[in-house]
Amino acid sequence: MTKNTRNAVVFTDMDATLLDHDTYDWAPAAPALAALAEREVPVCLCTSKTAAEVRDWQARLGLKTPFASENGGVVAVPAGYFDSGPPVADTGWQTTTLGQPRDVLCALAYGLREQRGYRFTGLAEMSIADIAAATGLNESAAALAGQREASEPLLWQDSEEAAEAFRREIEAAGAMTRRGGRFLHVLGQADKADALAWLRARYDKRGPILAIALGDSENDRAMLAAADIGYWVARPDGGYYAPATGTMRHAPGIGPVGWAAAIHALIDGDEL
Numbered sequence: 001m002t003k004n005t006r007n008a009v010v011f012t013d014m015d016a017t018l019l020d021h022d023t024y025d026w027a028p029a030a031p032a033l034a035a036l037a038e039r040e041v042p043v044c045l046c047t048s049k050t051a052a053e054v055r056d057w058q059a060r061l062g063l064k065t066p067f068a069s070e071n072g073g074v075v076a077v078p079a080g081y082f083d084s085g086p087p088v089a090d091t092g093w094q095t096t097t098l099g100q101p102r103d104v105l106c107a108l109a110y111g112l113r114e115q116r117g118y119r120f121t122g123l124a125e126m127s128i129a130d131i132a133a134a135t136g137l138n139e140s141a142a143a144l145a146g147q148r149e150a151s152e153p154l155l156w157q158d159s160e161e162a163a164e165a166f167r168r169e170i171e172a173a174g175a176m177t178r179r180g181g182r183f184l185h186v187l188g189q190a191d192k193a194d195a196l197a198w199l200r201a202r203y204d205k206r207g208p209i210l211a212i213a214l215g216d217s218e219n220d221r222a223m224l225a226a227a228d229i230g231y232w233v234a235r236p237d238g239g240y241y242a243p244a245t246g247t248m249r250h251a252p253g254i255g256p257v258g259w260a261a262a263i264h265a266l267i268d269g270d271e272l
């Protein structure tokens with residue numbers, strides 16, 4: 001075993017990639033995570049989840065590494081992990097907003113509703129019980145999901161035409177919208193690829209890194225393209241979001257099974 005002589009860093013999506021799409025189980029990936037830990041390869045979670053949710057998951061996964069939350073809108077680094085950074089909050093994390101602060105996005109979205117009469121309910125208007133009912137999360141998980149810093153999810157109750165008009169107005173104001181499984185998200189202009197670039201610039205100060213990214217869907221595409229090696233894990237139906245071309249490969253397996261297969265293939269192929 002060699003200790004990360006290539007300076008590899010793994011950037012990974014969570015839902016339907018490291019975690020099973022339906023059960024959130026990550027047991028199939030546990031041996032691969034352990035192999036990375038032995039080699040001292042950092043694993044940076046890059047997800048649509050909130051920072052509060054990611055910190056909760058990191059405790060379960062045994063990680064204390066930089067991560068990107070809210071689709072790259074926020075990056076968080078453990079205090080002292082890199083030499084410099086913004087002032088350390090009392091949480092022990094240095095947090096940077098790459099997108100736009102939630103209050104700015106809320107003012108924009110709710111201001112447009114006021115002017116144009118769009119029909120939606122925003123997360124900021126929902127109780128924890130409302131969020132739990134809308135997401136299927138239990139109340140403690142719903143509370144963590146509600147702690148947004150750089151995005152505002154909306155339960156859209158208007159027409160598709162209205163959603164398109166809303167999207168154009170949001171973009172004209174310098175922000176963007178993205179469809180999730182349940183919500184229409186209002187985000188700043190930052191995605192997972194921006195988060196990878198931000199973190200890469202800081203890791204590179206110790207020597208150029210080999211960036212490896214893993215994902216399953218549309219919001220991972222730019223991150224996989226920005227990495228040196230990108231792996232698509234198979235989706236629940238067994239298919240892949242995009243073809244294996246250039247630096248992008250297909251991991252043989254769905255979600256965390258594919259995740260583990262990709263990591264073991266890199267190790268066995270002496271690429272990591």
Ligand SMILES: [Mg+2]
Nearest residue numbers: 013015016216
């Ligand atoms: Mg995913």
